[in-house]
Amino acid sequence: xxxxxxxxxxxxxxxxxxxxxxxxxxxxxxxxxxxxxxxxxxxxxxxxxxxxxxxxxxxxxxxxxxxxxxxxxxxxxxxxxxxxxxxxxxxxxxxxxxxxxxxxxxxxxxxxxxxxxxxxxxxxxxxxxxxxxxxxxxxxxxxxxxxxxxxxxxxxxxxxxxxxxxxxxxxxxxxxxxxxxxxxxxxxxxxxxxxxxxxxxxxxxxxxxxxxxxxxxxxxxxxxxxxxxxxxxxxxxxxxxxxxxxxxxxxxxxxxxxxxxxxxxxxxxxxxxxxxxxxxxxxxxxxxxxxxxxxxxxxxxxxxxxxxxxxxxxxxxxxxxxxxxxxxxxxxxxxxxxxxxxxxxxxxxxxxx
Amino acid sequence: xxxxxxxxxxxxxxxxxxxxxxxxxxxxxxxxxxxxxxxxxxxxxxxxxxxxxxxxxxxxxxxxxxxxxxxxxxxxxxxxxxxxxxxxxxxxxxxxxxxxxxxxxxxxxxxxxxxxxxxxxxxxxxxxxxxxxxxxxxxxxxxxxxxxxxxxxxxxxxxxxxxxxxxxxxxxxxxxxxxxxxxxxxxxxxxxxxxxxxxxxxxxxxxxxxxxxxxxxxxxxxxxxxxxxxxxxxxxxxxxxxxxxxxxxxxxxxxxxxxxxxxxxxxxxxxxxxxxxxxxxx
Numbered sequence: 001x002x003x004x005x006x007x008x009x010x011x012x013x014x015x016x017x018x019x020x021x022x023x024x025x026x027x028x029x030x031x032x033x034x035x036x037x038x039x040x041x042x043x044x045x046x047x048x049x050x051x052x053x054x055x056x057x058x059x060x061x062x063x064x065x066x067x068x069x070x071x072x073x074x075x076x077x078x079x080x081x082x083x084x085x086x087x088x089x090x091x092x093x094x095x096x097x098x099x100x101x102x103x104x105x106x107x108x109x110x111x112x113x114x115x116x117x118x119x120x121x122x123x124x125x126x127x128x129x130x131x132x133x134x135x136x137x138x139x140x141x142x143x144x145x146x147x148x149x150x151x152x153x154x155x156x157x158x159x160x161x162x163x164x165x166x167x168x169x170x171x172x173x174x175x176x177x178x179x180x181x182x183x184x185x186x187x188x189x190x191x192x193x194x195x196x197x198x199x200x201x202x203x204x205x206x207x208x209x210x211x212x213x214x215x216x217x218x219x220x221x222x223x224x225x226x227x228x229x230x231x232x233x234x235x236x237x238x239x240x241x242x243x244x245x246x247x248x249x250x251x252x253x254x255x256x257x258x259x260x261x262x263x264x265x266x267x268x269x270x271x272x273x274x275x276x277x278x279x280x281x282x283x284x285x286x287x288x289x290x291x292x293x294x295x296x297x298x299x300x301x302x303x304x305x306x307x308x309x310x311x312x313x314x315x316x317x318x319x320x321x322x323x324x325x326x327x328x329x330x331x332x333x334x335x336x337x338x339x340x341x342x343x344x345x346x347x348x349x350x351x352x353x
Numbered sequence: 354x355x356x357x358x359x360x361x362x363x364x365x366x367x368x369x370x371x372x373x374x375x376x377x378x379x380x381x382x383x384x385x386x387x388x389x390x391x392x393x394x395x396x397x398x399x400x401x402x403x404x405x406x407x408x409x410x411x412x413x414x415x416x417x418x419x420x421x422x423x424x425x426x427x428x429x430x431x432x433x434x435x436x437x438x439x440x441x442x443x444x445x446x447x448x449x450x451x452x453x454x455x456x457x458x459x460x461x462x463x464x465x466x467x468x469x470x471x472x473x474x475x476x477x478x479x480x481x482x483x484x485x486x487x488x489x490x491x492x493x494x495x496x497x498x499x500x501x502x503x504x505x506x507x508x509x510x511x512x513x514x515x516x517x518x519x520x521x522x523x524x525x526x527x528x529x530x531x532x533x534x535x536x537x538x539x540x541x542x543x544x545x546x547x548x549x550x551x552x553x554x555x556x557x558x559x560x561x562x563x564x565x566x567x568x569x570x571x572x573x574x575x576x577x578x579x580x581x582x583x584x585x586x587x588x589x590x591x592x593x594x595x596x597x598x599x600x601x602x603x604x605x606x607x608x609x610x611x612x613x614x615x616x617x618x619x620x621x622x623x624x625x626x627x628x629x630x631x632x633x634x635x
């Protein structure tokens with residue numbers, strides 16, 4: 001019996017020793033964890049060529065999956081790409097390391113409008129990577145009325161033709177904005193009203209979906225849906241099919257502006273190299289190439305100027321470059337803290353009839 | 354004998370690490386609250402279970418059981434005749450028919466559900482076909498009908514295969530004897546074939562009902578998220594809301610209910626077998 005215990009202790013000790021050992025290999029490998037199809041992958045090779053640091057690249061599909069992996073422990077990511085509200089949540093849960101801007105001089109190229117926002121007030125932990133809005137993706141052949149207000153998602157004329165985003169923040173946010181409230185409201189009365197609006201809307205909603213909304217509208221299955229501006233940009237840049245009958249509008253009441261950021265989680269073992277990588281991604285040449293490939297607006301001013309010179313037409317699109325007054329009425333999601341469960345409860349009640 | 358026992362060790366270790374420990378953790382989380390990363394700081398609480406009893410969640414549970422029961426019954430009604438046809442086909446054809454049943458299962462379940470989406474969607478394959486021949490369009494997706502169709506499609510093989518196995522093992526002499534004694538086809542079916550196939554039916558029902566009651570994704574994709582099932586609720590708690598305690602208690606409740614239904618089914622099975630023995634004696 002004693003022997004067995006000794007063997008177990010020996011194994012555990014070996015494991016304990018071997019974990020930190022794997023970190024001191026000679027060649028530094030950066031573990032980068034990004035959203036799927038959200039980078040020009042040739043840039044990873046370029047980074048390795050320039051710095052000799054190789055990259056182990058992995059992808060995820062939602063902030064929640066990424067958070068779940070980090071929180072469960074056992075991961076060794078060096079750079080992650082959380083969205084705004086996820087950044088706040090990660091700061092609150094103490095999962096991020098503060099950035100050393102001496103190693104990220106290219107931060108100066110980031111548009112001043114997109115610095116120091118509510119989710120990370122002094123950009124102590126995160127640097128914006130891409131940004132966009134949520135709005136209404138619609139089929140111009142099926143929607144006769146002008147699409148410029150959230151009200152259209154409640155118009156009974158389009159019963160059975162409306163798709164809502166199956167996401168508590170986006171759905172509640174649209175309802176709150178329609179009622180003239182903040183998307184980050186923590187007022188029980190306002191939240192109740194928003195919930196009532198969503199319950200009332202339920203009978204004309206065809207279905208609640210996630211990433212499928214883009215494909216369903218492109219396929220003619222529905223007339224309009226609440227979704228990310230990025231979904232429209234993907235259809236816009238599609239070279240194989242013509243989606244010119246699909247439009248995207250940001251309602252005049254204002255909307256959510258989302259930011260995906262680059263941040264360094266506490267699991268990072270090569271902070272300096274991780275900061276080099278972030279700096280590399282902010283380089284105007286690199287950011288330009290990345291933005292052209294991904295197709296989303298970049299917060300990098302230099303990269304944007306070059307795109308404006310080449311594709312002035314995309315700056316006419318709500319999905320790419322919404323008007324300044326819409327931006328001024330828009331909000332960034334902030335972490336709801338304890339109110340997260342209130343939102344979730346209200347939203348579950350909307351979905352269960 | 355001793356050497357045989359050694360062979361079972363890898364599986365026992367596997368079971369212990371990947372089945373027993375997670376189950377204990379789920380049970381632990383379901384009866385506690387606090388930071389899930391810090392097991393030592395968890396506090397005992399029955400709040401998650403109290404929450405399950407709220408009308409809204411009871412409704413989700415009832416919905417799941419109703420949909421699972423309907424799809425199991427449909428699978429039985431559709432599957433039994435198919436199992437009979439396959440078991441009576443000549444061996445060459447039989448192999449081919451079995452292949453047709455099994456081949457779709459080689460494909461990932463998620464992919465098959467997405468395929469159903471593009472078949473049933475308002476502007477999908479089926480509706481374009483109907484339009485082409487001048488028939489009115491079907492409006493079933495997103496909706497409960499589409500969810501049921503998806504469930505029946507996905508789980509039908511689990512009904513057919515066990516019934517087929519039992520049917521193909523029935524001794525032909527019983528049927529010949531019944532025939533000789535003047536029983537017509539209907540009588541032979543109800544007095545001989547049906548009672549003898551009860552074990553297959555029971556395991557078919559179990560194998561369809563279990564995945565059907567705990568399924569997720571299908572209702573989201575084909576039902577447009579308007580009828581969330583208990584599986585969707587559990588996924589939501591773990592993946593979106595990060596409330597592992599409530600997710601765990603929902604899982605435990607689901608497990609208990611599944612165990613109860615299995616106990617009921619095995620009792621029916623046992624009664625069926627007793628009948629069979631009784632008849633054999635007579």
